[in-house]
Amino acid sequence: MNTSKKMETLKSYIESKGLKSTAQRDYIADTFFKSNTHISLEELLKKVKRKTPNIGYATVYRTMKLLTEGGLAISRQFGDGQTRYENLPEYGHHDHIICVKCSKIAEFQNQKIEELQSETAKKLGFTVINHKLELYGYCSGCA
């Protein structure tokens, strides 16, 4: 889904919730949609402030909360104590591998792992609704 399509989806979501549209929210969302990292609120705020210096942290916070609720952003907690947000992946769910030295994050998909997770859960009488799989180690550059 491209940025403009996402902006439309956001617009619909806002309408459906009886909310009002604002320039700040639009700009924050647009900036986020155009980012391709796992971005923290501070980082996003910094980006946004380059064009709109008077925007507040709280607005960025609330916008990302809204996007997450609306299914337009995914929040992630890696080990660093900060929530990070990423755009919806183009091709379904993915997990992460993080370099403990340079913090580089690589993404991967492994259908077999996903299946084994479900199986394992089933054996224990659980039904999985989501999961968190993070590998930590050294990337090729830091090994």
Place this chain on the structure above:
Amino acid sequence: MNTSKKMETLKSYIESKGLKSTAQRDYIADTFFKSNTHISLEELLKKVKRKTPNIGYATVYRTMKLLTEGGLAISRQFGDGQTRYENLPEYGHHDHIICVKCSKIAEFQNQKIEELQSETAKKLGFTVINHKLELYGYCSGCA
């Protein structure tokens, strides 16, 4: 490893670091070693205070930090914003599945998943040193 063996290991670790032994630390460690849950600092403090009401949160915090550094405790962060500690597993590494309704935690081991993780990492040029796998869902009682 049983509790007394762990206490000995702790004693060695303390000596090797040039630290001093104290009744508080011993009692906190012993209490932790005898617990078989994924226990938070608050919970551990509560237990400890039953016999030694004047023990402080900071001492429990520092003791668990010490145990973790010394390899006698594992710290875990599940989704609830609190660090939890667990004893060394009797039979190697395990991962967790957590009920989102009642917070029940089940443990599992799956060698195949572990292997697939290493493989996946290797393909991306990473060397894995640790990982985090948590499944979230409904337990049999909450389904």
Place this chain on the structure above:
DNA sequence: TGTTATTATGATAATAACTTTCATTTTCAA
């Protein structure tokens, strides 16, 4: 066994990320 340097303790303060509050501004349906 006393002395004393070093470490530990517990109360309290500081930190940091997140979340809420509130006075003011903005939006938008009527």
Place this chain on the structure above:
DNA sequence: TTGAAAATGAAAGTTATTATCATAATAACA
């Protein structure tokens, strides 16, 4: 155009964690 409802931004509140500091306990050694 108007006014009720929502949004904003600054500031305050929250919560778990970590640090500080005055005092107490430990232990090497004279």
